[in-house]
Amino acid sequence: MAPTPRAPRAPRTTHQVAVIGAGIAGMAAATEAARCGLKTALFDDGLLGGLITNVGAVHGHPGAEGTTGADLVNTMLGEVLEAGVDYQPGTVTTLTAANDHWSLPGNSVTTRRVILATGADLRTLGVPGEEALAGRGVSQCAFCDGGLYKGKDVAVVGGGDGAFQEALHLAELCANVTMILRGKKPRARPVFVRQAADLANMHFRWNTEVQEIIGNDGVDAVRLEDSGGAEETLAIAAVFPFIGLAPRTALVNAGKDDMGALTVDAELQTDQPGLYAIGAARAGYGGQIAHAIADGKTAAQAAWRSI
Ligand SMILES: Cc1cc2nc3c(=O)[nH]c(=O)nc-3n(C[C@H](O)[C@H](O)[C@H](O)COP(=O)(O)OP(=O)(O)OC[C@H]3O[C@@H](n4cnc5c(N)ncnc54)[C@H](O)[C@@H]3O)c2cc1C
Known part of the structure; x- marks a missing residue:
């Protein structure tokens, strides 16, 4: 009798959740995932804290009204580390899916779920003189x-x-x-x-x-x-x-709106199973820190429930 073919075995993963981007949304997601008991990696390509970092006076966030963005980022980073998140500075350049796991080969990580929190870039005007005079009178901070x-x-x-x-x-x-x-x-x-x-x-x-x-x-x-x-x-x-944001979503090949923001369901999952998108990277994002934090918690809890 011919042997029954076995289902391919899922590989041993290094983490259960990988969060890409340590802006407000990513830090909130990583902290929540770790507090849910998931082994969580968090990556950032350098500008830890993202868009809010350079803001002089934060508005509309209870407990942080009028403080600097950098202070808020420091507080949230403290929570990330205290929760036991494996924070790894570095750019995530490739992300591939296979058999109910994801791999980030350049970062030596395999994970059950990915939360994309890559945020957005500030749009530029695209007029003559802007690029040549950047840093010499043209500034976005x-x-x-x-x-x-x-x-x-x-x-x-x-x-x-x-x-x-x-x-x-x-x-x-x-x-x-x-x-x-x-x-x-x-x-x-x-x-x-x-x-x-x-x-x-x-x-x-x-x-x-x-x-x-x-x-x-x-x-x-x-x-x-x-x-x-x-x-x-x-x-x-x-x-x-300061003419708006361009979502940073080139890393993934999932459904996007005409602005390039990732489309998601009510649990903030994209059309790729196991891939969530939160904060300024997703379509329909509310635009404020409170929304970024809520997104992070929603996606982390959805990931936890799905594992
Ligand atoms: C001038 C200004 C003032 C604002 N003031 C307020 C305010 O007072 N109150 C308020 O509520 N909101 C304010 N906001 C809005 C708020 O800053 C944003 O909504 C929020 O910070 C978005 O967070 P995010 O985590 O989604 O994205 P981002 O802040 O963009 O963070 C994304 C992070 O991911 C990293 N990243 C991207 N790609 C990769 C990759 N491939 N690998 C690794 N890392 C990657 C980026 O470097 C970045 O650190 C302000 C925004 C601006 C522009």
């Missing part, structure tokens, strides 16, 4: 670089919460801050808009887009055009673009 432009005139591009928060910080240091907004209404929450409107050194250009950033050794001006075609050259020493 008001908290890091604002002090360089103390007493000078600067511009912030964008109309969301992040743009307004960064502009409010710059208004404390700079002579004048001009906000350049593509629409006629800001997307930011009224609390930030009201604060900005009340400041005498804050100015607004509505229905306006940046066409060019002008300068040689540093930024001298931006060339603007409004929706009616009128042009203006605004003399400034620095420009800070």
Whole structure:
């Protein structure tokens, strides 16, 4: 009699959960997974803490109101380590699935479940002068670089919460801050808009887009055009673009929306079994720290229940 074929045996895994990305969402997920008793690895490619790290004053998060993003990241990292997470600095470059496990060959890890928390990059304007003057007057961190432009005139591009928060910080240091907004209404929450409107050194250009950033050794001006075609050259020493996020999801081949964010079900699982996506990497993300933390906990608990 011919022997009955055996089902392929799942390989011995090094971990039960691997979390890729140690921003707010990834740190929350890793801590929760470890607290659920799962052997958990957490990877980050260098900028531990992600987008919030460079924020000067965090808003809307109980217990951390007004503290720096870096302080919040430190607190959360303490929780990650205390929970027993195996934190490994390094970029995850490949992720492959087979037979109810995942492998991260470049990181010598095999795991039952993966939680993708790779977040997003800040979008750039894509106009002439932006790349050439990056770090010499073009900045995406008001908290890091604002002090360089103390007493000078600067511009912030964008109309969301992040743009307004960064502009409010710059208004404390700079002579004048001009906000350049593509629409006629800001997307930011009224609390930030009201604060900005009340400041005498804050100015607004509505229905306006940046066409060019002008300068040689540093930024001298931006060339603007409004929706009616009128042009203006605004003399400034620095420009800070905060025009939204581009999800970092190239690592995985799963369903995505037209912005590149991973689509997920109610448990934050992608269309690849065992692969979850959370925080700014996923479609429908709420946009705030509280949402990132909730995502992390939801995915970690779903992974735990599924093993
Ligand atoms: C200017 C600004 C101000 C803000 N202020 C507030 C605020 O006051 N209150 C609030 O609630 N929210 C605020 N937010 C929003 C908040 O910062 C984000 O929603 C949140 O930080 C997103 O977290 P995340 O973990 O999803 O992603 P990210 O913060 O992007 O973290 C992703 C991490 O993954 C890492 N990574 C990516 N790819 C890989 C890879 N292949 N291998 C290893 N690691 C990888 C990245 O380096 C990064 O560390 C602000 C955002 C901005 C831009």
